[in-house]
Amino acid sequence: MQDLPLISVITTYYNSVQLGDFVQSSMNCLLHQTYKNIEFVCVNDGSTDSTLAELKVFAKHDSRIKIYTKENQKYAQYSKAYGQEKASGKFIFLFDHDDVIDPDTVEKCYQTFLEHPNLDIVTPIVVTQFTDGKIKSINNIYDEDSLDKKFEYKEFSGKQIIHDTVGRYDIHIRGLYRAKTFKSHSFSFTEPLLNADEIVERLIFEEASMIGNCNAVYTHFIHPDSSAKKLSIKKIDLVRTDVLLRNIFKEKNIYEDRKSIFEFVAYKNLVNAIKIFHHFSHEMLPEERQIQFNRIKNSYKNLDKNEVKTQFEGLSKAYNSILLSNFSFLFLYYRFKK
Structure with missing residues (x-):
């Protein structure tokens, strides 16, 4: 030994x-x-x-x-x-x-x-x-x-x-x-x-x-009851992670080859973050609510929206193009959509 x-x-x-x-x-x-x-x-x-x-x-x-x-x-x-x-x-x-x-x-x-x-x-x-x-x-x-x-x-x-x-x-x-x-x-x-x-x-x-x-x-x-599976405010972190990773991958010149994959996943994370924000909004203090809102808005700003649109076809493309056209519309849409 x-x-x-x-x-x-x-x-x-x-x-x-x-x-x-x-x-x-x-x-x-x-x-x-x-x-x-x-x-x-x-x-x-x-x-x-x-x-x-x-x-x-x-x-x-x-x-x-x-x-x-x-x-x-x-x-x-x-x-x-x-x-x-x-x-x-x-x-x-x-x-x-x-x-x-x-x-x-x-x-x-x-x-x-x-x-x-x-x-x-x-x-x-x-x-x-x-x-x-x-x-x-x-x-x-x-x-x-x-x-x-x-x-x-x-x-x-x-x-x-x-x-x-x-x-x-x-x-x-x-x-x-x-x-x-x-x-x-x-x-x-x-x-x-x-x-x-x-x-x-x-x-x-x-x-x-x-x-x-x-x-x-x-x-x-x-595990079906693990913290990773549970709805949590922490999952809004994913949009912040995407912003950081996008910058890291661009600096390392490995972003372009898989840009379509990255941006499509980032879009899904953004939509989920908006849904989570609205779900927990009433539980957040004003300061935290503003921080999380800014994170989500920054994620939208950094998202390559044109690249995301290329991932859809037909009615789905038209639907998502409208959602992606304006942050306020996207944000409010998922406030009321169940």
Whole structure:
């Protein structure tokens, strides 16, 4: 074990017991990894349930578990950044508390680094599954795949990978990172956003010389009652993220190739943000209401409306062209449309 490099597995926890007994499921999964030289960096993000107590029970029986408790700052980016700072391994694996990996996942990822030393990130096959057992997709970096299909090794440059996240993620990457690559950009993004981690993740991908895959399995669960599925004022953040990403992608000269995808998704996010604003408007204080309104208006201003129109045909094109012609009309239309 002494010859093996230390690997840090970072897991963030927030009310994980209350949300679904995820301390038990995650620890039982992680502690049975066949790769043994691991430190488990467990960030308790200000949980108010028994999450911390349950983590301490596991830590009593396994010295590899390191628990760090921080104040909850309402955004996941800060707990990920905290784990990023505390991880001391040569390699880092980011793991969601409500997911599952096979017992040999970390070992297979590391073995792939040995076989392909040019890599900076190794991703297992990502199985996206509903909690009722139904599988949504199985992806091997790009292609929708099957676990029964013969595994095919692939590798791509980090620049190609970030390019293929413009507008939407056409890649599926989790797994093991070289620490230098993983820490190249802090998850503590310059402003709090619901999905700031998706901005940081893209920047980290770009730092990777090459990204490869292995035949280990990471199962990501979709929970119908998760915060990501719930209607929330925070989802207005998506329009702010689109403004920031558009600028980033333009600066990196990777926007034009996928402009149509990006702008169509940004339009959908804008419409959803307007609907959310009207739904929660009565709950917001005047100052917050103005801030969110300005975000939405700025999103409309930056949207390439002509590009969006090209995505529609016939009556749908005429309908959306009218909506896009004037911000006030668009904003008021979704105030009254149910």
